[in-house]
Amino acid sequence: MPRMKDKVTLVTGAARGIGAAIARAYVDEGATVWLTDLDEDAGRRLAQSIGPAARFQRLDVRSEAAWEAVMAAILAAHGRLDVLVNNAGITGLEAGHVAHDPEHAALEDWRAVHETNLDGVFLGCKHAIRAMRPAGAGAIVNMSSRSGMVGIPAAAAYASSKAAIRNHTKTVALYCAGQGLAIRCNSIHPAAVLTPMWEPMLGEGPERDARMAAIVADTPLRRFGAPQEVAAIAVLLGSDEAAYVTGSEITIDGGILAGAAGTPRPVEE
Template sequence: MSKLNGMRCVVTGGARGIGKAVCAAFRDEGARVVLTDIDEDEGKKAAEELGCTFEKLDVASEADWDAFAERYPAIDVLVNNAGITGFEDGPAPHDPENASLEEWHKVHAVNTDGCFLGCRYALRAMKAKGTGSIINMSSRSGLVGIPGAAAYAASKAAMRNHSKSVALYAAQNGWAIRCNSIHPAAILTDIWEPMLGDGPDRDAKMAALVADTPLKRFGTVEEVAAACVYLASPESGYMTGAELTLDGGLLAGSAASPGS
């Protein structure tokens, strides 16, 4: 039997990249997938391609979440995947000294507020049944400092910590509602394409970007999606308030032997 057979699974930011891969993996495991995204055109296109239901959702909007809750008052799984880095509109200072408060708020509105609103919705949509899985897509950047992307790193750290608060709250109420976070590092998605290009030096650029990663490669969206399937399924029923790191060994330390 499929691992998610018949489950109602909601994935935010599902139009592309990791979110789209998660939707595909959930579908393949028998779930009834609701793909949400703020980009209506790309979201509808992805949902039609995958055979999912599409709903437009701005995760930073409380009104959008309230309207969504009216349409989907009960679910089994929520993946809070939607997020931004702050560099979507081009280069801008995001270091602790020069970042603007406006840019700081913009990143946190989507990543931190979106996670809070999504978790709040999920708890309300799961507590009647008393079971469910909330998966928050944090980042390796939520575990270490990133000088050039301070708002992004702080927001992902907030997602990590909030996952634990949600997990404990659900447990205190006697619900089998679990909440865990996933922390990917360099996953090969479209966000890397401007840096990689399609020239003859593409492979060399890829190698340079993961030179410090022990496994010497990018991760794939399918690998992240597989982790989501595990956390969504009953197989991970004893895991809550935990985190899964998919970083090719980056945080484990150095793969090189120490010199004599």
């Protein structure tokens, strides 16, 4: 039996990258998926390519009114929401912005990153709990990052927002349990997963190749991760197989956080 048979799910930031991979995986496992994003063209194309179990609706995760409208549409169509994946996020470096270091980051840039990454997750959790409360059960999966577990000097706003997501996930998990609700909330922490989000940081040409080689060299498994590998964990956390998992965090980083950048490598004979 498909692992997510008949589940009604919502994935934010689903037009590309990890969000798109999760949407495809959920449909493959029997779910109905509402894909949301600000990129309407890409979102609609993806929904059409996935098939009738997927539909697209524009969602600005920073807007509470937009969240209310999406949840109302889902409840009108299905009567319930079973799984929410809060995946939408930005680094703040997408449009060629300078690095967000703690000394020079502009307040407006700091706020813009937190508004999408953190406010969006807060609003998603808030309205998902309300949508799931009548059934008393559900699953919320929040996309954090390895950057939410360590300091990132050149991306201070991004790291701060992802660290806050990590903590808010645990707060939501405890709140729901305290309310007597079987609504689980867990976070996923990817690192070195090759998605379009990396493009502004990798550059082009030889510079890109050198940066990719450096990242791979510092990753114990000696490769980038794939969005599908993150999606597999999102399937687990959204399925009934994880019924006893809440307030937890799963790191998908090829072993980076298992040691340090200077972890000895095997001696070549």
